[in-house]
Amino acid sequence: MSPLLSVSRLHTFYGSVEALKGVDLTVNAGEIVSLIGSNGAGKSTLLMTICGNPRARHGEVRLDGEDITRLPSYQIVRKGVAQSPEGRRIFPRMTVLENLQMGAVSTDPAHFDNDLERVFAMFPRLAERRNQRGGTLSGGEQQMLAIGRALMSRPRLLLLDEPSLGLAPLVVKQIFHVIQEINREQGMTIFLVEQNAYHALRLAHRAYVMASGRIVMSGTGRELLANPEIRKAYLEAS
Structure with missing residues (x-):
């Protein structure tokens, strides 16, 4: 194999x-x-x-x-293939939800709600801050968002x-x-x-x-x- x-x-x-x-x-x-x-x-x-x-x-x-x-x-x-890059490189002016939507652009929209709930279950802090701009998150929260965004592409x-x-x-x-x-x-x-x-x-x-x-x-x-x-x-x- x-x-x-x-x-x-x-x-x-x-x-x-x-x-x-x-x-x-x-x-x-x-x-x-x-x-x-x-x-x-x-x-x-x-x-x-x-x-x-x-x-x-x-x-x-x-x-x-x-x-x-x-x-x-x-x-x-x-x-x-999905990457969570060094330095996170989230979209700072977009909300948490909008960043996660950007991660999902290459996938079937039918999966979006389930994938979003999976990311929020993994990172509850992101669920709490779904309408907050990415640039206002702490470093740890931005890293969670970068990983979550990568996962939204179903790699x-x-x-x-x-x-x-x-x-x-x-x-x-x-x-x-x-x-x-x-x-x-x-x-x-x-x-x-x-x-x-x-x-x-x-x-x-x-x-x-x-x-x-x-x-x-x-x-x-x-x-x-x-x-x-x-x-x-x-x-x-x-």
């Missing part, structure tokens, strides 16, 4: 600067796969390349065996980019609990990019380590948590 997401020999450039240098990885259906690494390692670039912007110069991205490397981003979303593959960034520890625990719940209860396949290595590896079925645009290590989340090199580089300061 082929993986849901397969990245092969991927090279991405910003001008003349090579950001991804032959990346290979897979994400199987139903898995949580984490990608950890330091700032500037290329993690966010990988997620954006999977979504078609920037475009890979060499290599392939396949979704359920189909080559999506050259597809425009909107077609990749329609194929079932087969959910890409999460630094969901804990800048959040208080209590909110971080809540966000990671919801990620685990989405995977367990909905069978959602999740590819998680995260600097908080401890939480990312604890959550992951499998994980990869990226450095300078290359995958330098992989294994189960538990294996990498126990690895002395990983502990020294990423966990001792966590």
Whole structure:
């Protein structure tokens, strides 16, 4: 059986600067796969390349065996890939409800009410603030909204980019609990990019380590948590 997401020999450039240098990885259906690494390692670039912007110069991205490397981003979303980006990037002048409606534009409107209730059940704070502008929410609430907006597109593959960034520890625990719940209860396949290595590896079925645009290590989340090199580089300061 082929993986849901397969990245092969991927090279991405910003001008003349090579950001991804032959990346290979897979994400199987139903898995949580984490990608950890330091700032500037290329993690966010990988997620954006999977979504078609920037475009890979060499290599392939396949979704359920189909080559999506050259597809425009909107077609990749329609194929079932959704991203909650670094920095959340919600629409600050739109209400919570309007942000969630934007997430649902690529899906059948018949599913909207059920999907909305599912997101509100997952994030009750969003239900309480459904008519509040996104820009007036707290950082944690904006992150919930970014994840909820991605889920409204009914993805087969959910890409999460630094969901804990800048959040208080209590909110971080809540966000990671919801990620685990989405995977367990909905069978959602999740590819998680995260600097908080401890939480990312604890959550992951499998994980990869990226450095300078290359995958330098992989294994189960538990294996990498126990690895002395990983502990020294990423966990001792966590």
